[in-house]
Amino acid sequence: MLISLAHRTTFAYVGKATDSFNEVRLKPVDDAAQACRSFNLQIEPATQVREYVDFYGNTVQYFDVTAPHAQLMVEALSEVETVPNAQRPAVPVVSHESAAALSEAELRTEFLVDSHYVPLTVDVWKEAQDALRDGRTDLWGDVRTICRHVFSNFAYKPKATGVQTLATDALKLRAGVCQDFAHVALGMCRCSGIPARYVSGYFIRLQRKPDDNEPEASHAWIEAFIPGYGWAAYDPTHDRLADDRYIKVASGRDYADIRPVSGTYRGGKTRSLTVDVRVRLSEPAGAPA
Amino acid sequence: MAISLRSAAISTTPAEPPAPGLAAYDFVLPPGLIAQSPARPRDSARLLEVNLQFILDFRGYDDVHLREHWGSILASSGDVELFEKHYESANSQSVTEFFAFDLRNQDSILACVFAARENARMIRDQISVEMWETINELYLFLKSRNTADVWAAGPYEFFQDIKRNSHLFQGLTDSTYSRSEGWEFIQFGKFIERAHKTTRILDVKYHILLPNAGDVGGAVDTAQWQAVLRSASALEAYRRFYVREILPWKVAEFLIFSDTFPRSVHFCVGQIDEFLRRILGESGARPKSAACRLSRRILADLQSLTIDEVLKEGLHEFLIEIAKSLEKIGDEVVRSTMFYQADSTQEEQQLQQQQAAP
Numbered sequence: 001m002l003i004s005l006a007h008r009t010t011f012a013y014v015g016k017a018t019d020s021f022n023e024v025r026l027k028p029v030d031d032a033a034q035a036c037r038s039f040n041l042q043i044e045p046a047t048q049v050r051e052y053v054d055f056y057g058n059t060v061q062y063f064d065v066t067a068p069h070a071q072l073m074v075e076a077l078s079e080v081e082t083v084p085n086a087q088r089p090a091v092p093v094v095s096h097e098s099a100a101a102l103s104e105a106e107l108r109t110e111f112l113v114d115s116h117y118v119p120l121t122v123d124v125w126k127e128a129q130d131a132l133r134d135g136r137t138d139l140w141g142d143v144r145t146i147c148r149h150v151f152s153n154f155a156y157k158p159k160a161t162g163v164q165t166l167a168t169d170a171l172k173l174r175a176g177v178c179q180d181f182a183h184v185a186l187g188m189c190r191c192s193g194i195p196a197r198y199v200s201g202y203f204i205r206l207q208r209k210p211d212d213n214e215p216e217a218s219h220a221w222i223e224a225f226i227p228g229y230g231w232a233a234y235d236p237t238h239d240r241l242a243d244d245r246y247i248k249v250a251s252g253r254d255y256a257d258i259r260p261v262s263g264t265y266r267g268g269k270t271r272s273l274t275v276d277v278r279v280r281l282s283e284p285a286g287a288p289a
Numbered sequence: 290m291a292i293s294l295r296s297a298a299i300s301t302t303p304a305e306p307p308a309p310g311l312a313a314y315d316f317v318l319p320p321g322l323i324a325q326s327p328a329r330p331r332d333s334a335r336l337l338e339v340n341l342q343f344i345l346d347f348r349g350y351d352d353v354h355l356r357e358h359w360g361s362i363l364a365s366s367g368d369v370e371l372f373e374k375h376y377e378s379a380n381s382q383s384v385t386e387f388f389a390f391d392l393r394n395q396d397s398i399l400a401c402v403f404a405a406r407e408n409a410r411m412i413r414d415q416i417s418v419e420m421w422e423t424i425n426e427l428y429l430f431l432k433s434r435n436t437a438d439v440w441a442a443g444p445y446e447f448f449q450d451i452k453r454n455s456h457l458f459q460g461l462t463d464s465t466y467s468r469s470e471g472w473e474f475i476q477f478g479k480f481i482e483r484a485h486k487t488t489r490i491l492d493v494k495y496h497i498l499l500p501n502a503g504d505v506g507g508a509v510d511t512a513q514w515q516a517v518l519r520s521a522s523a524l525e526a527y528r529r530f531y532v533r534e535i536l537p538w539k540v541a542e543f544l545i546f547s548d549t550f551p552r553s554v555h556f557c558v559g560q561i562d563e564f565l566r567r568i569l570g571e572s573g574a575r576p577k578s579a580a581c582r583l584s585r586r587i588l589a590d591l592q593s594l595t596i597d598e599v600l601k602e603g604l605h606e607f608l609i610e611i612a613k614s615l616e617k618i619g620d621e622v623v624r625s626t627m628f629y630q631a632d633s634t635q636e637e638q639q640l641q642q643q644q645a646a647p
Contacts, residue, residue: 177642182643
């Protein structure tokens with residue numbers, strides 16, 4: 001499936017901002033499940049963009065705008081081709097015992113312990129116990145059980161949480177958005193001994209009607225490490241595999257590692273932050289979407 | 290002033306005018322401990338200021354006497370409002386609590402030592418372990434005491450311990466700290482603080498212990514002036530100078546004008562001028578900075594005036610003038626060397642939540 005993406009972030013400041021230093025993680029990854037056909041990052045005011053690859057393998061673009069500016073616009077345009085579901089290998093059944101016996105398990109320790117948004121508290125552990133009360137199966141089976149539990153026990157409620165909300169707070173509210181769903185599911189997986197990481201990206205809504213004006217946004221889901229297979233992706237917000245409708249952009253321990261746009265500047269407060277995301281099929285022109 | 294240097298170092302806010310209070314009961318608070326941040330050049334060198342040495346000398350007074358003095362000591366400290374906000378009456382217990390242990394009073398001994406320790410902790414890699422341990426021990430010692438203990442066990446020993454500890458810190462700084470720019474700042478802060486405290490100590494005697502005309506030179510007056518000398522650790526030094534008697538104007542002359550006593554105002558201002566020369570690079574005969582011009586001016590006064598002239602013009606006014614100048618000098622050095630004055634603070638770019646609707 002060929003998908004075109006546009007992600008525009010606009011900061012408007014009270015007065016002027018200067019000395020603005022920013023990092024963006026907006027470039028779709030190239031891996032076995034998808035290929036990034038094109039990527040173009042536009043910054044306004046125009047400036048030079050450089051890039052590096054961070055610890056988690058994400059491509060990070062960075063730039064600075066030192067001159068005074070009232071507004072900063074960051075727009076990423078990309079086109080990604082995802083591998084059809086039929087060509088994707090199934091996630092194998094791997095028992096907890098055989099996974100634990102592997103000496104390489106410690107290589108993924110950072111995905112088993114606390115991270116900023118995902119403190120492993122007793123409450124998180126209890127929630128995982130509740131989810132798995134019918135007994136544990138294999139690794140991937142448990143991941144799906146946990147995600148299904150989050151899906152059926154948590155309400156999708158925009159504005160109930162914010163970008164700084166921790167998994168533990170979302171757990172108390174039993175509500176949130178995909179970012180919170182992912183954080184809670186991560187905590188529960190980690191408490192159950194399954195290495196799990198946060199994935200940032202987009203998904204395309206295929207049954208979108210032309211007059212559908214619902215705002216789009218970036219999406220978040222999780223990946224669990226299955227020995228012999230690699231990172232397997234599951235979306236707790238929809239209780240489904242992250243299939244060919246999903247475009248992966250970055251991964252890390254939690255939101256803090258993959259912040260799509262982050263940075264610092266000098267000057268007044270931010271008056272507004274506007275995020276415009278557009279995810280469309282880029283089939284031949286004129287074809288029905 | 291070192292007081293404001295300290296608060297500035299902690300909060301990185303502009304220096305506030307220091308409360309004039311400490312000297313009211315014979316604090317001598319010297320050193321400024323500064324560390325240069327290795328990442329930054331000189332003009333934005335970070336100052337970490339350690340207010341360490343407090344000397345409270347109660348030797349001249351008995352307990353009953355002390356209580357009588359509390360009210361006026363408080364009044365001359367300039368902290369009356371703050372005190373009255375938190376306490377009902379001024380007695381030895383409440384005033385000791387307020388000046389020694391109350392963290393709501395940012396000039397209390399504990400607050401100062403706490404701030405000094407925090408600063409030292411931040412630059413532990415740059416000071417000797419002996420310096421760190423001394424200041425940490427002082428902090429732990431203070432934390433383990435309370436007002437009731439102090440008055441039960443004897444305040445003299447308590448303050449003596451603090452004094453010993455701070456002298457130890459001075460000595461250790463002298464023998465273990467490299468003669469770098471940081472050392473110049475420490476010395477500058479120390480002498481600013483010393484000169485300031487000496488003016489306050491003299492001024493307190495002027496205010497509080499003002500005797501009846503007939504008492505001048507009497508036993509009580511002599512004992513009180515002796516206490517003033519002691520609180521400036523100057524009794525023996527004075528005795529070597531004026532063997533026979535302790536007379537008010539001679540004490541004042543000694544504490545203001547002595548060429549050689551390291552706590553006299555003149556000696557301290559001479560050192561301040563010297564360290565300003567090094568810190569601000571004031572090599573010319575005519576200084577470029579307001580701080581240095583001011584230090585030259587009071588140094589000239591201290592080198593040319595006589596005690597008779599000072600007494601004629603008014604000792605109190607003279608001391609206030611000097612104290613104010615010292616504060617200005619300290620403030621300007623903080624402003625021009627310690628902190629990078631950002632025109633605005635750094636803000637985080639607002640983050641976007643990932644919230645694609647299902």
